[in-house]
Amino acid sequence: MLRAPATLALSxxxxxxxxxxxxxxxxxxxxxxxxxxxxAQLLDFFVVKPDKRDPLEAVVVDRVAAxxxxxxxxxxxEAGRARCEAYQWxxxxxxxxxxxxxxxxxxxxxxxxxxxxxxxxxxxxxxxGRRGYRQFRKTSPRLEVTVTxxxxxxxxxxxxxxxxxxxxxxxxxxxxxxxxxxRGT
Numbered sequence: 529m530l531r532a533p534a535t536l537a538l539s540x541x542x543x544x545x546x547x548x549x550x551x552x553x554x555x556x557x558x559x560x561x562x563x564x565x566x567x568a569q570l571l572d573f574f575v576v577k578p579d580k581r582d583p584l585e586a587v588v589v590d591r592v593a594a595x596x597x598x599x600x601x602x603x604x605x606e607a608g609r610a611r612c613e614a615y616q617w618x619x620x621x622x623x624x625x626x627x628x629x630x631x632x633x634x635x636x637x638x639x640x641x642x643x644x645x646x647x648x649x650x651x652x653x654x655x656x657g658r659r660g661y662r663q664f665r666k667t668s669p670r671l672e673v674t675v676t677x678x679x680x681x682x683x684x685x686x687x688x689x690x691x692x693x694x695x696x697x698x699x700x701x702x703x704x705x706x707x708x709x710x711r712g713t
Contacts, residue, residue: 560589563636567594570631572623574598584647584667592640594632602648602670602712608698610646611710614673615701618644620689629680639677641706646671648712674707 557565564587568574573596574581588595596618600610620628633639652664683704691700702708 563587563589563639564594566635567596567632567642570627570635571596571617571621571629572626573617573621575622589639592638593643594636594639594641595643595645597645597647599649599667600646602646607670611671612692612697612701614644614646614671615697615705616692618642618673618675619683619685619692619701628685629675630683630685633677633680641674641676642680643672643674643707645669668711670711672707672709673701673705675704676706679704679706 565578567587567589568578573587574585576585582599584597585599586597588597598614600606600613602610618629620626629642632642646669647667648670650666652666653661654664656662688700688704
């Protein structure tokens with residue numbers, strides 16, 4: 529599992545070549561790629577089809593851990609809302625049809641932890657001198673939330689969902705997660 533937040537952006541770029549073209553890999557997918565795709569479906573984290581998604585948005589599986597990489601604005605008022613959203617989407621999934629974190633651990637008995645990583649994106653556009661423009665992007669991890677199998681399997685999701693409403697959302701979620709890391713949020 530990739531542990532150091534600073535290595536995530538570099539690792540994301542290196543792995544993006546594999547994650548950009550899922551259709552091309554379909555026939556010979558590794559177990560990690562297939563599991564990542566299934567986790568994305570169980571949690572419905574991404575609403576954009578894989579071939580249209582930003583290369584940095586992916587589910588990366590490494591032996592006993594999965595990381596969900598997601599681009600999300602993290603400036604100002606967005607930070608608190610983004611934290612709550614990260615917790616809710618991790619525990620319950622993004623959409624009403626989502627299966628949630630318990631379903632992920634039930635489907636993949638080798639997984640020991642699932643981590644959500646939100647990346648903030650800063651974009652700058654400059655003229656290229658040929659009547660066009662160049663886009664420059666800088667991404668940096670701003671939030672990491674980790675839940676282990678043991679924690680996820682022992683939670684009462686109905687009670688947790690009721691508690692994670694409104695301004696108490698982050699506080700209630702932080703009481704039950706295993707690890708958290710915020711940078712500038």
